[in-house]
Amino acid sequence: MGVCSNLNQPWNSIHPTVTLFRYCKTQADINQIHARIITTGLIRSSLLTTKLIISFTSSQHTPLIKFARYVLNYRNDGDPFLWNLVIKCFSHGEEPIEAVVLFCLMLEKGVFVDKFSFSLVLKACSRLQLVNEGVQIHGLLRKFEFGCDLVLQNCLICMYCKCGCVELGRRVFDEMIVRDSVSFNSMIDGYVKSGKIGLGRDLFDSMPVELRNLITWNCMISGYGDRFESAWELFREMPERDLISWNLMLDCCAKCGEMEVANDLFNKMPKRDVISWANMIDGYGRLGCVDIARGLFDDMGERDVVSYNVMMAGYVQNGHCKEALELFHVMLRERKFYPDHTTFVITLSAIAQLGNIDEGIFVHRYLEENNFMVEGKLGVSLINMYAKCGSIEIAMHVFEIIKEKNADHWNAMIGGLAVHGLGEIAFDLFIEMERLCVQPDDITFIGVLNACGHAGMVKEGIICFEIMRRIHKLEPKLQHYGCMVDILGRAGHIEEAARFIQDMPIEPNDVVWRTLLSACKIYENLSIGEDVAKYLIRRDPHNSGSYVLLSNIYASLSMWDCVRNVRTIMKERELEKIPGCSWIEIEGAPHEFLVGDRLHPQAKEIYSSLDMWHNIIRDVMF
Amino acid sequence: MKNDYGIVPGYEHYLGVVDVLGKSGHLNEAVEFVDNMPVEPTAEIWEALVNLSRLHGDIELEDRAEEMLASFDPSRERVDKLPVPLPKRHSVPNMLQVNNKVSEYRCLNPYKGNRYENFKGLNGQMREAGYVPDTRYVLHDIDQEAKEQALMYHSERLAIAYGLISTPARTTLRIIKNLRICGDCHNAIKIMSMIVGRELIVRDNKRFHHFRDGICSCGDYW
Numbered sequence: 134m135g136v137c138s139n140l141n142q143p144w145n146s147i148h149p150t151v152t153l154f155r156y157c158k159t160q161a162d163i164n165q166i167h168a169r170i171i172t173t174g175l176i177r178s179s180l181l182t183t184k185l186i187i188s189f190t191s192s193q194h195t196p197l198i199k200f201a202r203y204v205l206n207y208r209n210d211g212d213p214f215l216w217n218l219v220i221k222c223f224s225h226g227e228e229p230i231e232a233v234v235l236f237c238l239m240l241e242k243g244v245f246v247d248k249f250s251f252s253l254v255l256k257a258c259s260r261l262q263l264v265n266e267g268v269q270i271h272g273l274l275r276k277f278e279f280g281c282d283l284v285l286q287n288c289l290i291c292m293y294c295k296c297g298c299v300e301l302g303r304r305v306f307d308e309m310i311v312r313d314s315v316s317f318n319s320m321i322d323g324y325v326k327s328g329k330i331g332l333g334r335d336l337f338d339s340m341p342v343e344l345r346n347l348i349t350w351n352c353m354i355s356g357y358g359d360r361f362e363s364a365w366e367l368f369r370e371m372p373e374r375d376l377i378s379w380n381l382m383l384d385c386c387a388k389c390g391e392m393e394v395a396n397d398l399f400n401k402m403p404k405r406d407v408i409s410w411a412n413m414i415d416g417y418g419r420l421g422c423v424d425i426a427r428g429l430f431d432d433m434g435e436r437d438v439v440s441y442n443v444m445m446a447g448y449v450q451n452g453h454c455k456e457a458l459e460l461f462h463v464m465l466r467e468r469k470f471y472p473d474h475t476t477f478v479i480t481l482s483a484i485a486q487l488g489n490i491d492e493g494i495f496v497h498r499y500l501e502e503n504n505f506m507v508e509g510k511l512g513v514s515l516i517n518m519y520a521k522c523g524s525i526e527i528a529m530h531v532f533e534i535i536k537e538k539n540a541d542h543w544n545a546m547i548g549g550l551a552v553h554g555l556g557e558i559a560f561d562l563f564i565e566m567e568r569l570c571v572q573p574d575d576i577t578f579i580g581v582l583n584a585c586g587h588a589g590m591v592k593e594g595i596i597c598f599e600i601m602r603r604i605h606k607l608e609p610k611l612q613h614y615g616c617m618v619d620i621l622g623r624a625g626h627i628e629e630a631a632r633f634i635q636d637m638p639i640e641p642n643d644v645v646w647r648t649l650l651s652a653c654k655i656y657e658n659l660s661i662g663e664d665v666a667k668y669l670i671r672r673d674p675h676n677s678g679s680y681v682l683l684s685n686i687y688a689s690l691s692m693w694d695c696v697r698n699v700r701t702i703m704k705e706r707e708l709e710k711i712p713g714c715s716w717i718e719i720e721g722a723p724h725e726f727l728v729g730d731r732l733h734p735q736a737k738e739i740y741s742s743l744d745m746w747h748n749i750i751r752d753v754m755f
Numbered sequence: 756m757k758n759d760y761g762i763v764p765g766y767e768h769y770l771g772v773v774d775v776l777g778k779s780g781h782l783n784e785a786v787e788f789v790d791n792m793p794v795e796p797t798a799e800i801w802e803a804l805v806n807l808s809r810l811h812g813d814i815e816l817e818d819r820a821e822e823m824l825a826s827f828d829p830s831r832e833r834v835d836k837l838p839v840p841l842p843k844r845h846s847v848p849n850m851l852q853v854n855n856k857v858s859e860y861r862c863l864n865p866y867k868g869n870r871y872e873n874f875k876g877l878n879g880q881m882r883e884a885g886y887v888p889d890t891r892y893v894l895h896d897i898d899q900e901a902k903e904q905a906l907m908y909h910s911e912r913l914a915i916a917y918g919l920i921s922t923p924a925r926t927t928l929r930i931i932k933n934l935r936i937c938g939d940c941h942n943a944i945k946i947m948s949m950i951v952g953r954e955l956i957v958r959d960n961k962r963f964h965h966f967r968d969g970i971c972s973c974g975d976y977w
Contacts, residue, residue, distance in 0.1 A: 488931050488958060523929050523956040523963055552962045554973040587962055589976050623976070693896040715910035715932045719921045726913040731803065732774050735917065742916040743908065 150181065154188040160196045167200070176207050183215065190218040198222045202235065211244035217253060224257040232257035233266060248279050255288040264296035287315045294323025314344045318352060325356030347375055354381045361389035380408045387416030407435065411443045418447020423456075438470050445479045454483035458492060471503075474511055481514035485521040489718060493518045497531075507531065513541045520549025540566075540574055547580035556588020563597065573601075575610055582616035586623055594620040615645045622652025631661055643669060643676070650682045654689070662686045677708040770800055777807030782816055798824055906939045911957055915944065919951060927954045935959050935977070945969050 150169055157163060166185075170176045182204050189201040202219050216239055224232035236254040239246055251274045258267040271289055279285050286309050293302035306312070306320045317340045324333030337345075337353050350371050357364035364385040371378060379402050386395035395416050402409060410433050417426035430436070430444045441464050448457035461480045464472055472480070477496065484493045497515060500507065507515055512535045519528035532538070532546045543566050550559035563581045566573060578601045585594030598617055601607045614637050621630035630649050634641050646669050653662030666683035669676070680703045687695040703710070713728045724733065733739060769792055776785035785807065789796050804820035911932050918928040936944075936959045948955045949969030957964045965972035 488929060490929065521958075523958060523965070525963070553965070554962055554977070587973070587977065589974075688896075691896075696896070711934065713910045713932065713934045715914040715930050717914040717918050717928060717930045719918065724914065724917060726910045726917070728910045728913075729803075729807075729908045730774075730910065730913055732771065733913075733917065735920070738920055739913055739916045740908070742920050743912060 151184050157197055158194050163196050163200045182208055186215045190222050213245045213247055216244055217249045220253045224253045229257035229260045248282055248285055251285055252288045255292045259292040259295040262296045264298055267292045283311055287319055290319040299323045299327050314346050317344060318348050322352050325352055330356045351377050351381055358385050359388050361385055361391050376404055383409060383412035387412050390420055392416045392420060407437045407440055411440045415443040421451050423447055423451050423453055438473050442475045449479055449483050454486045457483040478510050478514045481518040485518040488522050490522040490524055493522050508535060508537055513545045516545040525549055525553045540571055543571060544576045544580055551580050551584035551587055554587050556584040556590050559584035560593050579612050586620040589624055591620055591624045611642060615648055618645055618648045622649055625656050627652055627656055627658045627661055654682050654686050657689045659686055677710055681710050773800055773803050909940050911940055929956045932959045935961055945971055
């Protein structure tokens with residue numbers, strides 16, 4: 134864009150500049166405008182800056198909005214309209230915190246603050262969940278005698294609910310002399326979002342019928358997302374429905390597994406969108422019907438990244454990780470739209486389950502090349518992927534470069550170190566977590582305890598268990614008790630492990646008992662193992678694992694008659710032992726082997742190789 | 756095959772069918788297939804049935820298959836029941852056999868030479884490694900020789916063997932196993948990692964094992 138003087142206008146005329154405002158889009162454009170208004174002194178022109186602010190605040194380009202904010206500082210007249218325009222851009226835009234800052238500047242500069250200013254800054258506080266600032270603004274607007282303004286009261290309700298303080302929102306609601314649909318909708322939404330569906334329903338029922346609108350009904354249905362009957366009842370009672378209503382009902386059906394109803398609704402919908410299709414794909418994926426889900430996906434006229442995500446997630450949830458990965462690559466090849474954070478989280482989860490390190494490295498490189506931040510869930514997924522693909526060193530590197538780590542990052546790293554047997558490092562990481570005052574959660578302690586178990590760190594495991602209970606006041610869950618049994622059992626403290634189970638304050642499940650049984654098998658403890666196995670068999674006669682473990686205990690003690698008895702019982706009950714199976718990936722192709730497998734095309738070479746190795750070892754040894 | 760494709764099935768085809776049926780758990784169908792074969796089942800087929808019966812814990816079938824294996828192929832009986840000590844080898848015959856092995860494997864697997872050269876340099880370390888098949892992990896009522904045989908072809912070893920013959924030297928191998936790795940395989944893989952100079956990473960159902968230079972990351976505690 135070129136800016137030049139017009140010979141028909143005075144050198145400091147605003148007209149040439151104003152006419153070019155609508156062409157500004159980039160920072161470079163702004164720089165030229167900025168240079169011109171500085172050199173011409175027009176920066177002090179109220180008329181020009183007014184036009185500039187009005188023009189730029191109607192733009193969608195961030196540099197223009199920021200420049201409007203900059204120009205605002207040059208004005209001395211304190212026009213609240215212009216301030217509100219700029220605040221609105223930020224409160225609704227990508228940097229709502231700037232709206233709060235500008236509101237403070239208004240007060241500081243003595244600019245008149247009206248109710249529009251309050252509504253805008255409250256919206257910003259809602260988006261940022263700034264409850265402390267919101268409370269201050271609440272007090273301020275009362276001083277300004279706006280406390281009874283309906284719009285502002287609605288904004289307050291919304292702000293408090295978004296900040297998680299539904300009780301405060303309810304107080305505002307109860308104090309209202311006059312309420313409208315927005316009042317009720319905001320309050321119901323607050324209850325729904327905070328999980329207090331009963332209170333939301335009570336308010337819905339007490340709401341004057343004439344005030345109910347589509348938003349009210351949709352909000353209530355969304356609250357019953359996992360209660361099909363309640364949602365269905367409301368859906369049928371709705372006087373009118375929109376696309377959102379249908380989609381919400383589909384979503385509920387998907388979550389509750391009511392796909393027959395969903396299919397019927399889907400066919401009756403007057404209009405569908407990508408969300409409708411995504412809900413259907415998601416629902417069938419949850420039921421394990423990935424073929425049907427894929428059929429729907431293929432039938433979609435237009436897809437978006439969300440539909441890809443739900444299809445990929447369905448694949449991963451049902452163990453079809455390879456198909457999920459293939460779909461990811463299709464997305465990349467087609468280039469109609471680009472993967473988002475959710476896509477990568479799902480993809481990395483698939484790769485982690487496949488153990489395909491090469492694919493993981495490819496995805497990581499893609500993230501780096503496209504400037505994806507590995508903070509947040511992506512970082513967690515990367516750490517988890519590398520750990521599960523056997524590259525704990527790279528996982529550690531990813532962990533270290535994440536600047537703002539949350540508990541999930543620490544959990545992923547500790548868990549990864551645990552399964553790699555690096556218990557001491559995991560324990561040190563836990564201590565570091567404590568030192569940095571990162572609040573651990575249940576998962577943290579599961580990871581640390583697992584790490585201690587795999588590394589034989591009995592003392593440290595007990596210490597962690599007590600830290601969890603006494604310092605962090607976390608009530609141990611079943612998994613934690615199971616970890617403790619594992620720690621004791623692996624170290625050979627069978628009697629102590631058995632006693633620990635007996636002293637558990639909650640009912641131990643089969644997993645806990647089987648953990649003890651596994652330890653009995655390792656240490657050939659027949660007296661405890663036999664009792665535990667028989668107990669497990671009585672509880673679940675169809676779980677072959679208990680029989681196999683018991684049989685193995687007998688076999689390790691050469692009690693062959695007992696072995697035969699157990700195997701006979703298994704055969705009578707048609708139970709099969711899970712055969713050993715191993716996978717290796719060579720040049721992107723997985724190869725599967727069962728014990729004694731001879732089906733591989735290169736079986737002869739494989740067996741010859743093994744025989745050679747065994748012979749070499751034998752020759753060397755003897 | 757014969758009627759539709761004009762291919763006369765050989766023993767390898769019959770063996771393949773037995774393997775497929777057996778691995779999918781259809782042992783009865785596999786036995787029925789063997790019983791109805793138009794040709795006499797070979798020792799390999801009965802051996803496959805022995806392995807499959809052990810795999811699925813069918814003791815009766817295992818006994819029958821072993822009996823048939825012994826009766827149909829007397830040479831197996833000598834191997835299984837009358838173990839003969841290996842003759843002491845002299846340097847010259849050993850060199851000839853080593854040369855034969857190298858020649859044979861170099862034709863089939865281009866990477867073998869590097870591995871064998873690594874092996875020769877690790878002779879001393881192998882003696883210090885102290886590996887012997889630990890038959891405690893074979894939980895079957897069979898003799899010692901059979902136990903050693905049973906240990907040799909666990910799935911993770913097959914996967915590693917395939918990886919070794921399919922990838923260049925020093926390539927890290929990553930294997931995933933659905934069950935807990937047994938103690939003997941753990942020991943054997945440690946020694947293999949030392950011989951081949953590669954990192955062998957095994958992920959079993961409990962954890963990761965990083966085998967490198969004869970040492971595992973788990974510290975032999977899993």
